[in-house]
Each structure stands twice: as C-alpha cells, then as structure tokens.
Amino acid sequence: MTVPALTIENLSVEFATDRGSLRAVDGVSLSVAPGRTLAVVGESGSGKSVSALAVMGLLPGSARVGGHIALDGEDLLALPPEALRARRGGAMAMIFQEPMTSLNPAFTAGEQVAEALRVHRGLAPAAAFAEAVAMLERVRIPDAARRARQYPHQLSGGMRQRVMIAIALACRPRLLLADEPTTALDVTVQAQILALLGQLKRETGTAVVLITHDLGVVADHAEDVAVMYAGRVVERASAATLFARPEHPYTVGLLGAAPRLTGGEGRLASIEGTVPDMRNPPPGCRFAPRCPFAITRCVAEPPPLAEVAPGHMTACWRAPLAQVLGAA
Amino acid sequence: MTPLLELDDVEKHFPVRDALGRSRGAVRAVDGVSLSVPEGGVLAIVGESGCGKSTLGRVALRLIEPDRGAIRFQGEDLRRLSGAALRARRRDMQIIFQDPFASLDPRMTVEDAVAEPLILHGTVPRARIRDRVAEMLVRVGLRPELARRWPHEFSGGQRQRIAIARALASGPKLVIGDEPVSALDVSVQAQVVNLLQDLIRDLGLTFILISHDLGVVRHIADRVAVMYLGRIVEEGPAPEVFANPRHPYTRALLAAVPGQGTAAPPLEGDVPSPISPPPGCRFHTRCPHAAARCSAEVPLLLGAGHRAACHFADTLPPAAPLREADPGGERLRRLQAFFRPPPAQTGAMP
Ligand SMILES: Nc1ncnc2c1ncn2[C@@H]1O[C@H](COP(=O)(O)OP(=O)(O)O)[C@@H](O)[C@H]1O
Ligand SMILES: Nc1ncnc2c1ncn2[C@@H]1O[C@H](COP(=O)(O)OP(=O)(O)O)[C@@H](O)[C@H]1O
Ligand code: SF4
Ligand code: SF4
Ligand SMILES: [Mg+2]
Ligand SMILES: [Mg+2]
Numbered sequence: 281m282t283v284p285a286l287t288i289e290n291l292s293v294e295f296a297t298d299r300g301s302l303r304a305v306d307g308v309s310l311s312v313a314p315g316r317t318l319a320v321v322g323e324s325g326s327g328k329s330v331s332a333l334a335v336m337g338l339l340p341g342s343a344r345v346g347g348h349i350a351l352d353g354e355d356l357l358a359l360p361p362e363a364l365r366a367r368r369g370g371a372m373a374m375i376f377q378e379p380m381t382s383l384n385p386a387f388t389a390g391e392q393v394a395e396a397l398r399v400h401r402g403l404a405p406a407a408a409f410a411e412a413v414a415m416l417e418r419v420r421i422p423d424a425a426r427r428a429r430q431y432p433h434q435l436s437g438g439m440r441q442r443v444m445i446a447i448a449l450a451c452r453p454r455l456l457l458a459d460e461p462t463t464a465l466d467v468t469v470q471a472q473i474l475a476l477l478g479q480l481k482r483e484t485g486t487a488v489v490l491i492t493h494d495l496g497v498v499a500d501h502a503e504d505v506a507v508m509y510a511g512r513v514v515e516r517a518s519a520a521t522l523f524a525r526p527e528h529p530y531t532v533g534l535l536g537a538a539p540r541l542t543g544g545e546g547r548l549a550s551i552e553g554t555v556p557d558m559r560n561p562p563p564g565c566r567f568a569p570r571c572p573f574a575i576t577r578c579v580a581e582p583p584p585l586a587e588v589a590p591g592h593m594t595a596c597w598r599a600p601l602a603q604v605l606g607a608a
Numbered sequence: 609m610t611p612l613l614e615l616d617d618v619e620k621h622f623p624v625r626d627a628l629g630r631s632r633g634a635v636r637a638v639d640g641v642s643l644s645v646p647e648g649g650v651l652a653i654v655g656e657s658g659c660g661k662s663t664l665g666r667v668a669l670r671l672i673e674p675d676r677g678a679i680r681f682q683g684e685d686l687r688r689l690s691g692a693a694l695r696a697r698r699r700d701m702q703i704i705f706q707d708p709f710a711s712l713d714p715r716m717t718v719e720d721a722v723a724e725p726l727i728l729h730g731t732v733p734r735a736r737i738r739d740r741v742a743e744m745l746v747r748v749g750l751r752p753e754l755a756r757r758w759p760h761e762f763s764g765g766q767r768q769r770i771a772i773a774r775a776l777a778s779g780p781k782l783v784i785g786d787e788p789v790s791a792l793d794v795s796v797q798a799q800v801v802n803l804l805q806d807l808i809r810d811l812g813l814t815f816i817l818i819s820h821d822l823g824v825v826r827h828i829a830d831r832v833a834v835m836y837l838g839r840i841v842e843e844g845p846a847p848e849v850f851a852n853p854r855h856p857y858t859r860a861l862l863a864a865v866p867g868q869g870t871a872a873p874p875l876e877g878d879v880p881s882p883i884s885p886p887p888g889c890r891f892h893t894r895c896p897h898a899a900a901r902c903s904a905e906v907p908l909l910l911g912a913g914h915r916a917a918c919h920f921a922d923t924l925p926p927a928a929p930l931r932e933a934d935p936g937g938e939r940l941r942r943l944q945a946f947f948r949p950p951p952a953q954t955g956a957m958p
Contacts, residue, residue: 323793323794323795324793422877436878438878439878466656466657466820466879467656467820467822467861467864467865467866468656468860468861468864468874468875469878470864470866471863471864471866471869471874471875472874472875472876474866475874493793493794494866494867495794495867496865496866496867496868497866497867498867499866499867500866500867501866520935523935523936524935524936524937525936525939526936526940526943529943532940532943532944532947533795533944533947534794534795535936535940535944536798536940536944536947536948537794537795537797537798537947538794538798538823539801539823539824539826539827540823540826540827540868541822541823541826541850541862541865541868541869541930542826542850542868542930542932543826543827543846543847543850545827546948547802547805547948547949548798548801548802548827548948549798549944549947549948550795550798550799550802550947550948550949551795551796551798551799551947552799552949554763554765554766554796555793572946572947573946601943602939604943604946605939605942605943
C-alpha cells in the first residue's frame with residue numbers, strides 16, 4: 281500500500297451568507313496515492329469545487345474550514361499563509377473549467393509558464409522562457425515556440441487548457457487538482473486533453489484529483505472514484521467496482537440516467553425531484569427525499585460511510601443493496 | 609408525401625469587421641444546407657460548437673433571414689410570407705432554448721409566460737386561457753397551483769418544463785429544441801428527456817433536436833444530421849448512423865465520447881476558422897483518411913436514406929464498433945428499474 285499524496289479527513293466547509301449559514305462540505309474524507317487519479321463525481325452544488333479549493337487554501341474569508349488536510353503528511357490547514365502560498369503552484373496545482381479566467385490576458389502564454397518556473401523553481405528569466413517553450417511542447421501545443429509568444433485570446437479553448445496544464449505541471453507538483461477541466465470543451469478536444477493528462481500523470485507520478493460530473497470521463501480516466509451528494513461523499517470505490525457493483529442508490533440512479541450510444545434503454549432512469557437546499561438539508565440521509573429505497577430510519581438518521589466490501593465504502597442504511605432485491 | 613419542413617441550399621454568413629469597421633470577410637455559419645424533415649418524429653442536428661446548428665435552427669424558423677436558399681413549411685415558402693401570414697405560420701413553429709434562466713422573462717409569472725403565445729395567436733378564447741395554462745402545466749409535470757409564481761422560485765429543470773409548456777401552448781406542429789437539456793444536471797436531464805419523449809409521442813410533434821450530446825441524440829432521435837463547419841456531412845436513420853457511421857468526422861465524434869466511444873485514437877487539432885474554411889472537403893485538415901483529391905474537390909452529400917459527404921464513403925474500412933460494455937449486468941438493471949417511473953399520461957391535445 282503506497283502512502284497517499286493527499287489525505288482529507290472529515291473536511292467541513294461552512295459559509296456565512298446573508299440568508300444564514302450554509303455547510304457546503306460536511307465530513308468529507310478522501311485520499312489519493314501518487315500516480316493515481318481519483319475522480320470526484322457529483323451534480324452541481326454537491327461540494328466538489330469547494331473541497332478542492334479548501335485543499336488549495338483558496339476559499340474566501342467567509343468560509344470556516346474544519347477537519348484535516350495533509351499533503352505528503354504535512355498538515356495544510358496548520359500552515360501559515362506564506363507557506364501555503366509556496367505550496368500552491370509548487371507542491372500542488374489546480375486547473376479550472378474556464379482557463380480564460382485563470383490566465384492573464386496581458387501576458388503571453390510563454391511568459392505565464394515562465395513566471396511559474398521563476399517563482400517556484402528559481403530559474404533565471406531567459407532559462408525560464410526556454411523551459412516554458414519546452415513545457416508547451418510537452419503538452420503538445422503545435423509550433424510551441426510561436427504559440428509561446430501569443431496572448432490567451434489568440435489561442436483556442438483547447439490550447440488555453442494546455443497552457444494551464446503546462447503552468448500547473450511546470451513545478452512538478454505532487455498533487456494536481458483538475459476541476460472540470462474539459463467541461464467547456466468540445467468532445468474531440470476533451471478527448472485530447474484527458475489523454476494528455478493521463479499520459480503526463482504516468483510520466484510524472486503526480487497524484488490527480490479529477491472533478492467531473494460525467495461518469496463516462498470517470499470510466500475512461502480514473503482508477504478510483506468518490507461520489508458526492510449534497511456536501512457528503514456517499515460512495516467510494518475503485519472505478520471498476522463502482523461501475524460493476526454500485527452500492528449507493530444515488531450512484532445506481534446516476535448510472536441509469538445517462539443514455540447510451542448503443543441505444544435501447546427504453547425510458548431513462550431518472551432521479552425524481554431536485555437536490556436539497558443546502559441551507560436547510562434533510563436531517564437524515566440527504567438523498568432520502570429522492571430515494572426509491574428509503575425507509576423510516578433514512579429520514580431520521582444520517583447513514584455513515586461504511587465498508588460494504590474491501591475498499592468499497594457506501595453511506596446507505598440499506599447496503600448491501602442485494603437486500604432490496606430480495607436476494608440473500 | 610410533402611415533408612413538413614424543407615431546406616433547400618440554405619446559406620447564412622455573418623460579416624466580420626475589425627476594430628476599425630473594415631470588412632474582414634464573413635463567418636460561413638451555414639453554408640449550403642439542404643434537409644428534408646418528415647412529419648412526426650425527431651430529427652437531431654449534431655456537431656461541435658460553432659458548426660452552425662443554432663444558426664440553422666433559427667434560419668429554419670425564419671427568426672433570422674438566410675442569405676440564400678428556400679425554406680418550405682408544408683410546401684409553402686416561408687421567405688415569401690410576411691406580416692399576418694407569417695405570424696399565423698409562427699403558431700405552428702416554436703423553439704425551446706438551452707438556458708432555462710435566460711429564456712423566461714423574470715417579470716412575468718408562470719401563468720403569464722405560458723399564456724402569452726395563446727393570446728398572441730388567439731389559440732383559445734380569453735375565458736379559457738387560465739384553464740389552458742393549468743392544463744399545460746399538468747402536462748409538463750408541474751402543479752397548476754404554481755401558476756402565480758415567478759421564474760426565480762423554480763429550479764433549472766422546472767424552468768425548462770415551464771419553457772416547454774410555453775412552447776407547446778399554442779399547439780405547434782414543429783418544435784425546435786436548441787440544446788434543451790444541455791444545461792441540466794444529469795438526473796434532471798433524464799427527467800426532461802423522458803418528458804420530451806412523452807410529449808412528442810402523445811402530441812404527434814415533429815421535433816428538431818439540436819444537441820452536442822450524442823447519448824441524448826441516440827436515445828430520442830429517429831434521424832440524425834451531422835454538421836461540420838456549416839455543412840451537413842452525414843445524414844440518416846439514427847440507429848444506422850451510430851452503428852455504421854459513413855463519414856470520418858462522425859466516426860471521430862463517436863470515438864471521442866467518454867466511457868462509450870470506440871477505441872480509435874482522438875482526432876488531432878482544432879476545428880479550423882469558419883471565416884476561411886479549408887478548400888475541398890472541409891474536414892481534410894483533420895481527417896485520417898484524407899487523400900490529394902480531398903483538398904481539391906468538395907464532396908457531395910450522396911446516398912439513399914443514409915447520406916455522407918465523403919469521396920471515400922463507400923470504400924473506407926468498417927468503423928470501429930462502439931463499446932457494448934455492460935459491467936453492471938442484470939443486478940444493476942433490476943436496481944435501476946426502481947428509478948424508472950411509468951410513462952406520464954400526457955394525453956392527446958384537445
Ligand atoms: N463563496 C461561497 N459562498 C457561499 N456559498 C458558496 C460559495 N462557494 C460555493 N458555495 C455553495 O457551496 C455549495 C457547493 O458548491 P461547489 O463546491 O461549487 O459545488 P460543485 O463544484 O460540486 O458544483 C453550493 O451550494 C454553492 O452554492
Ligand atoms: N449573430 C452572429 N454574428 C456573428 N457571428 C455569428 C452570429 N451567430 C453565430 N455566429 C457564428 O456563426 C458560427 C456558427 O454559430 P452557431 O450557429 O451558434 O453554432 P452552434 O450552434 O453549432 O454552436 C460560429 O462561428 C458563430 O460564432
Ligand atoms: S440511506 Fe436510505 S434514503 Fe439514503 S440512500 Fe440509503 S436507502 Fe436511500
Ligand atoms: S472527403 Fe477526404 S478528407 Fe473528407 S472526409 Fe472523406 S476522406 Fe476525409
Ligand atoms: Mg464546481
Ligand atoms: Mg448553438
């Protein structure tokens with residue numbers, strides 16, 4: 281068993297808002313080993329981005345963070361701000377859905393990669409720019425020397441995301457957080473970017489957290505998965521196990537809701553209703569109002585995340601689901 | 609039989625100007641599209657962003673004027689209609705947009721939003737409007753008591769139901785959905801997809817689904833047209849096009865679908881600029897099968913029933929098969945049956 285690069289234990293994040301406090305993340309525990317990809321999957325508002333921002337120390341001041349976050353054994357929540365800033369872009373890096381918002385429109389692609397190399401690897405300006413061009417080549421930007429001198433608005437969406445990946449990987453991070461990195465891209469470009477991320481991960485041994493709402497992306501690009509619902513992790517397993525033997529009713533519903541290219545499913549499985557208002561979540565299992573298997577206990581008591589099989593955790597009172605099928 | 613809608617060599621270019629107002633050519637958004645939409649059923653238009661799907665949809669309803677070509681609705685050329693005659697036709701054609709937060713006027717209650725097209729087209733007598741609105745809300749799965757509420761009180765999925773009720777209120781024959789479920793989370797998307805299927809069947813609608821989501825398209829479309837840089841490159845029955853794609857671009861699109869695609873390597877590069885699309889076959893800069901002829905000669909959309917615009921459509925090797933993976937098997941199917949409510953009884957239109 282390898283030592284995880286990132287360990288999150290019992291993470292909670294609460295925001296003070298005008299309309300009362302909102303607990304966006306509630307007791308999340310996760311870990312990722314070097315060279316592996318953990319997919320965090322869930323619908324919008326389930327707390328995926330807030331969890332990642334908590335790791336990076338990028339949450340706004342209105343956020344109250346609890347629990348433990350360790351990067352290579354170092355407690356990130358206990359670090360002073362300057363030390364945390366040094367880890368960002370150094371030991372850990374993050375890429376976002378919309379690269380345009382993280383790139384500076386006033387600097388060329390090459391300058392921005394070089395800046396990261398100067399700050400975190402102490403390279404001299406000329407050496408940093410040369411290394412930046414090499415990095416752009418490495419993320420398969422065609423004609424990298426010319427592209428390095430172009431500004432973000434002169435690049436396509438796919439190329440901007442490649443630049444972001446180059447910046448993120450410039451300092452050889454131990455952990456890469458990728459928050460919906462291909463959601464804004466077309467399907468053919470998405471395939472290129474995800475293949476690139478996988479290849480770079482294999483080459484560098486970086487641990488990757490891949491946030492996505494697309495189970496198809498999980499199937500192709502992750503070894504491990506955590507499914508989130510309304511601020512909590514409801515199921516954790518290897519990707520292979522999750523698709524073969526999902527044990528949480530929410531996962532079961534999600535898997536049936538996405539239509540298949542081969543057709544023939546008749547009506548889609550659909551999870552009736554909507555996600556709960558996080559200012560006033562249901563007291564017991566947060567999925568209970570939408571769950572076809574709910575029993576009285578579900579409404580009253582939140583189910584803990586517990587092991588149903590080695591390495592496979594689910595937060596459901598009715599697990600293993602063989603029970604609801606009437607089989608032993 | 610006359611098709612419900614026919615597009616004949618339709619073209620729409622958007623002029624491009626630089627900061628000083630000088631002409632810099634034109635975006636060839638729709639560049640010579642011919643398409644025939646039979647009455648009843650679902651035709652999907654697929655392709656990556658910027659290929660001209662939305663422009664084509666808007667031109668088809670004459671919400672924007674094409675530069676060239678004919679648009680015939682039940683055999684009548686829409687481009688010759690104006691004033692009252694065009695307005696009367698509009699009653700038969702409606703559109704649903706992607707963004708449920710932008711498509712409803714925040715200052716209109718649900719009732720007013722759904723009633724507006726009824727009043728505009730005089731579909732039902734004034735005294736019957738309120739009943740008709742209530743009936744439409746029930747039909748799209750909303751409680752009629754919600755009629756006096758405001759759009760901001762609803763979730764994205766509920767707003768899309770309201771937008772559907774509004775589009776269907778005047779009893780149109782043709783409805784265009786421009787990415788109608790793309791902004792919704794997958795569980796809610798499935799609800800709205802199921803609803804659309806029920807309504808299309810029960811009301812006998814002709815539906816044009818514009819979408820970049822190939823799974824949704826395979827699920828509800830009878831026919832599918834694939835666009836690339838303003839042109840249709842392949843068109844045919846959906847099961848045929850998905851199982852046996854004839855055009856290399858369609859093959860690349862299917863290959864790229866995460867978790868389900870074929871084992872083919874991803875397509876290289878980006879889509880070229882629609883201001884100066886490549887000569888000959890527009891796909892030749894990215895096509896793994898391109899030959900000398902491809903950059904010189906424009907391929908025509910040829911074939912009977914299942915058409916493709918590729919010089920080598922008949923001689924390409926067979927397409928890589930889609931993954932038939934079924935890892936969850938019988939157990940998962942039995943569990944998912946609990947998530948499959950029986951079809952809603954949306955009833956026939958009175
Ligand atoms: N800065 C903030 N202030 C208040 N609430 C926030 C803030 N950021 C996120 N939230 C809320 O936290 C919840 C989780 O958000 P997020 O992590 O962005 O979801 P996801 O990434 O899974 O879509 C949502 O209800 C969101 O509205
Ligand atoms: N009103 C407009 N003015 C200028 N260019 C436009 C306009 N509408 C669309 N375009 C351009 O036309 C092309 C096709 O756009 P669109 O029909 O929206 O594509 P799709 O719906 O397939 O994403 C794109 O390059 C787009 O930028
Ligand atoms: S605990 Fe109960 S409500 Fe929650 S997922 Fe399990 S069965 Fe459903
Ligand atoms: S005509 Fe040539 S370039 Fe175009 S799709 Fe066919 S083989 Fe490819
Ligand atoms: Mg997010
Ligand atoms: Mg569009």
